[in-house]
Amino acid sequence: MKIVAVDKTEYIEIVNVWEASVRATHEFLTEADIKFFKPKILNEYLQAVENLWCVKNRQEHIIGFVGVADDNIEMLFISPGNRGKGIGKLLTSYAVEQLGANKVDVNEQNTQAVGFYERLGFKVVSRSEVDGLGKPYPLLHMQL
Template sequence: MLTIRPYTTSDREGLVDIWLEASRVGHPFLSEQDLREQKVLVRDVYLPKAENWVAVEAGEPLGFIGLLDCFVGGLFVRPSAHGQGVGRVLIEHAASLKGRLEVEVYALNRGALAFYQRLGFTETGRREKDDQGRPLELVRLARPERA
């Protein structure tokens, strides 16, 4: 049975591994060098800074969501668990805590865009470059608080 629990520092390396596996699948347009650089940021900056929730089944972390207030800073699911509802459960957990949710995803990550749209997110804006200044368009999406 899938459960959601708060992040602990002992989760760090396992979640960074999930992030890397999922990023290789969802962000094939990023180079291995880009991923190595981002991995350090995820481990040393983003995980400690965010409110993180971990999806666990049979004691094994399958995915996690990092929240910065109502902004989804990251949602990553182990590729072997894609399509099993892990991401949906994490989003619904975040919505139960925060209400309205916002997220940014790479425009080239069509799977992520479709996932968020299926969950009721709608586009609110775009920007031409990512946080590292690469010419990779980001799409901003939001989902209103549900009554």
């Protein structure tokens, strides 16, 4: 698998991977939440990360991506059919080793993600009762 930079023309595909991944892993989000976040991902959050990298399949479709700003993994999403194949670990290693990331914020209710990052050496260093927009989704602040 090869990691490549995401082009702005691929943002719609990135958002589609995000939505499929969120629907598979973020059971705590409502349909209204997904509809709220989807345009924010496309129009704000993707531009906010300094580094946006992805893995594509043989047909050149994006199957996972990571976004990093400063030393924080801001987003890591894998398409549901490609979870468990090492793509998340590959992208996280790239973020850490090549992009200097050593922190990540994880929704506390997303226990799969919490366990994933713990297996990669991240530890919880603090907790917030609400997410960055003040929504009632506690965040675990993790660091290597």
